[in-house]
Amino acid sequence: MKQILILLTFSLILSCNSENKKSKKLSDKSTAQSEKPNILLIVIDDQGYADFTPFESHDKTVSTPNIQRLGKSGKVFTQAYVTAPVCSPSRAGIITGKNQFRWDKPASWGPGLPDDVKTIPEYLKQAGYNTARIGKNDLGQNFHKNDVREYPLNHGYDEFLGFSAHAHDYWANSQSIKARTPDPYGTSALLGPLMHNMGEKSYEDGYLTNILTDESIDYLKRKHNKPFFLTLAYSSVHHLIHEVPKKYLDKYNVKEIANYDPDSLVAYGNHKKGSYSAYYDKYSRVGAINTDDLRKYYLANLNCLDDNIGRVLDALNETGLDKNTLIVFISDNGGSPLNGSNNAPLTGGKYSLWEGGIRVPMAVSWPGNIAPNSTENRYVSATDILPTLTKVAGLTITDNNIDGIDLFEPNEERLLVWKWQKTWAARKGKWKITNAKENHWKSEPSAQYIAPIRDDLTIKLFDIEADPGERNDLSAKHPKIVKELQDAYNAWCDANIARETKQNKDPKKH
Amino acid sequence: MKQILILLTFSLILSCNSENKKSKKLSDKSTAQSEKPNILLIVIDDQGYADFTPFESHDKTVSTPNIQRLGKSGKVFTQAYVTAPVCSPSRAGIITGKNQFRWDKPASWGPGLPDDVKTIPEYLKQAGYNTARIGKNDLGQNFHKNDVREYPLNHGYDEFLGFSAHAHDYWANSQSIKARTPDPYGTSALLGPLMHNMGEKSYEDGYLTNILTDESIDYLKRKHNKPFFLTLAYSSVHHLIHEVPKKYLDKYNVKEIANYDPDSLVAYGNHKKGSYSAYYDKYSRVGAINTDDLRKYYLANLNCLDDNIGRVLDALNETGLDKNTLIVFISDNGGSPLNGSNNAPLTGGKYSLWEGGIRVPMAVSWPGNIAPNSTENRYVSATDILPTLTKVAGLTITDNNIDGIDLFEPNEERLLVWKWQKTWAARKGKWKITNAKENHWKSEPSAQYIAPIRDDLTIKLFDIEADPGERNDLSAKHPKIVKELQDAYNAWCDANIARETKQNKDPKKH
Secondary structure, three states: OHHHHHHHHHHHHHOOOOOOOOOOOOOOHHHHHOOOOEEEEEEEOOOOHHHOOOOOOOOOOOOOHHHHHHHHOOEEEOOEEOOOOOHHHHHHHHHHOOOHHHOOOOOOOOOOOOOOOOOHHHHHHHOOOEEEEEEEEOOOOOOOOOOOOOOHHHOOOOEEEEEEOOEEOOOOOOHHHHHHOOOOOOOOEEOOOEEEOOEEEOOOOOOHHHHHHHHHHHHHHOOOOOOEEEEEEOOOOOOOOOOOOHHHHHHOOOOOOOOOOHHHOOOEOOEOOOOHHHHHHHHOOOOOOOHHHHHHHHHHHHHHHHHHHHHHHHHHHHHOHHHHEEEEEEEOOOOOOOOOOOOOOOOOOOOOOOHHHHEEOEEEEOOOOOOOOEEEOOOEEHHHHHHHHHHHOOOOOOOOOOOOOOOOOOOOOOEEEEEEOOEEEEEEOOEEEEOOOOOOOOOOOOOOOOOOOOOOOOOEEEEOOOOOOOOOOOOOOOHHHHHHHHHHHHHHHHHHHHHHHHHOOOOOOO | OHHHHHHHHHHHHHHOOOOOOOOOOOOOHHHHHOOOOEEEEEEEOOOOHHHOOOOOOOOOOOOOHHHHHHHHOOEEEOOEEOOOOOHHHHHHHHHHOOOHHHOOOOOOOOOOOOOOOOOHHHHHHHOOOEEEEEEEEOOOOOOOOOOOOOOHHHOOOOEEEEEEOOEEOOOOOOHHHHHHOOOOOOOOEEOOOEEEOOEEEOOOOOOHHHHHHHHHHHHHHOOOOOOEEEEEEOOOOOOOOOOOOHHHHHHOOOOOOOOOOHHHOOOEOOEOOOOHHHHHHHHOOOOOOOHHHHHHHHHHHHHHHHHHHHHHHHHHHHHOHHHHEEEEEEEOOOOOOOOOOOOOOOOOOOOOOOHHHHEEOEEEEOOOOOOOOEEEOOOEEHHHHHHHHHHHOOOOOOOOOOOOOOOOOOOOOOEEEEEEOOEEEEEEOOEEEEOOOOOOOOOOOOOOOOOOOOOOOOOEEEEOOOOOOOOOOOOOOOHHHHHHHHHHHHHHHHHHHHHHHHHOOOOOOO
16 A cells, blocks of 8 residues: 555656746655545635636736645646536536536536435545535535535535535624524525534624634644545635625725625615625625725635635644645636636636636645646646545546546546536647637626627637637637537537436435 | 432422412423433623622613523522632532532632542533533633643543633634734733634634634534533623623623734733733723723623523524523622622622622523522522532432532521631521621722621621621621631531542642
8 A cells, every 4th residue: 555655656746747947855755655645625716717826927916825825835737627617516526526517417507416426525435534524515406405415414524514505695604693684595695504514503703714714723623533534615705705804805995895784674686675685686796896896805805715724724734734634726616707806818707618717726735745836737627636536545436437537647638528508618639619608697797807709609619728818719720620529529428418317317315 | 210300300399499479380391301401501700699680689780681581491599609709719619519628728719620529520421411611611720731630621521612711812712813912821811712622723703702602502503312511601701891792882882992912012010012911901900991881891791691691592492402401500709899790789799708709690490390480599509519410410429528419409507618718708597607808809899899897807797698798797796606607617627628638638640
């Protein structure tokens, strides 16, 4: 076993395609190799591609020194793709290592998690890990329920503290506010106590990002007799983006906006006065906050998230756990057109298959095993996380339907496919084909949004390596490549969607 | 077993010396009797005797509807004595059922917990309980340490979350503030993360009373396969009394006072600029806040505590646990001369053996077993809690050194003794003898304080039933009773202090 790990480590180091020639020598190999590493999977929400400071050319208005520290301590991936441009299906892809449209025929918002699809925590439990999820759980449409397959305790997590929905109010985490709210579950987001294993935990005060960190550090510091796998899924920087502690707002020179209060009797659209859905809907669109300020709220929210990630890293250092903890950091989809994020130079954002929707910030660190300051410029997929982690945990995977491969052995000729509602895309080598159509969901997009060259369902072909911004459609020039990619996409669908769908026709209910 | 419990229940009901003839019939006996009850011991800090609203004649400026609800749901004790007029020794008395000066020769601040003294949680664990302590742990002088006998995990608690010291800042519960503070443990109070089992838990934001409640409710809602014993020890209403969430301050029309901040460079007395001890010392005396406002801060702090106790009661109701949960509520000593509390009609307060220091708010509720709206006017002791709870848990106690008796069978001719530094007291029947001398510790007392009739160490004798305020010294009139009580006190000390001290000469270290 030790020999296998040493070999694995060696191959990981060899595969480090470092751009930084000054990168420090690997240290502390012996301790790291002696046992299965702890694994921390940090999933954040709706972060812009340009807002990831470990990337060389990032938006300079962003201040995230801790995310930078995390990125620089390992390897950053400049072409990391998720399997969908919105939260729930993307997270299904991450946790299963599969394109979730294998079983989700509509390829839409709520693919859920069939019984026969195995998850990262299920594999890692099998490998002897203590598993916990803290934060957002957003799989399927069975929100707020703990007796469904999608609930973390039913797909491999020993512990769960968080919410099972698209979003949660950052401030309103108490039973008291829930009791006063006419529609605490009135939208796909919610307010009120967090779900905690088979019960709930109410927080009379406190800010959600801080709470999730406090609870995660508490988890990390518990004496575990097993290695741990912690998924820390922040809701930051999802809207409601303006909900940020005052000290961060002060830093970016924007004012506090009154939190939701049922007595305020604010109405919005068709939503009743004083309802949470009125408040939520108002602030989840661009408009209620002017577009300059929106970016500032976003930066403040992100800066607070960064401080929290810093606290997690500090706790790992203090306890010495950092020496044998592998950290994966990823955003569930590209920056949202509605939250003030910046995806430059990528087109579009969350909700569409343009690069801005599916190419995301990602980094992996593992002291002694991954050289610091390294960069992987070849394209990888979020589905690669599962096979990589299970390999590290010493498991041999036999499921041929897993779409991911080893993150540390990218394949430059690999086919990646996407299916999102009426749109689709495929990537192979430098080429990307897509019929992506603009989609910014609830309102006009923010000022940061880069609109696509055409807003229709026609086929577009891009040389993504040369033209990551998808400005130059080469479909007319390269009909043969269009045909090849179309055929490859169709072949993949024929081979995989039908088969998996058939397999899953009658999923057992949990 | 069932028969014994039915008998016990019957005797408890018979012993209910109810003053309220309209009290409802006992309901739900069968469920309550079928299994060992859960036990919730709520210990609060420095509450005034007059500020306990379940008492018929309480200070009408106090608003504590939830404490009232708790008191009215069971039995209130108008003459409940603790074993010392300050926190640490009083808590040692509660948790051991013994006068802590049995082993603490100086009879002073930090009696600690010798190895051979058994605690309530140790007994209840033996009876099959899941045990947890949340909040203040204040036994001995080994503050902030988890490898000492006094640490909750070392005297019978399965879980602990809180602080091991006299007090904790209400607002500063995070690692961030601790890291910036030159003297986080600079006083007997502290700031920073709470101790959590063998580690720490940091709270980036939140108010201590709210946090302790949130965590307690989370504990209560966990599915236990055993009955639970939870000690919920709030630090409220200990100074720093002014630290209260704004909505409560608004209610009492007092302003927010800036929280401790190391950068503020506030100095006080000999304490360095920016030190926590400077801030703590300043606000733990009367003077920094004018005496009218002090009462308002106290009322606000108490009102917030009351809301929190309401949340705990609501959680018990929601889960149905209330039907089989016995609740004991007690303050660790009388109202402090320094926090704005009101002990009327009692003389003195915390820090002295006048009634105001040792007679405390206390109530016990147990649906189906204790008639609601009942009052016990006979005197009882906090040492009675241990024998009462262990009896309820089905244990037979053989330790003859336990000073407590069954709370529900008060003995009107029982001898109670106190030893506090250079002072002592004894109570037997209606008589109380004491050489109590005034003591208000750090500064002049607040406006609410009732000064004693004489400020010296001479012997005073009171008919406490007729003169609870200790205004009429009858020692000259009843020399025979003085002699009898002196002899009784000396006999108790000869019989018990020497013996226990000998037993504990060489306590093993944990």
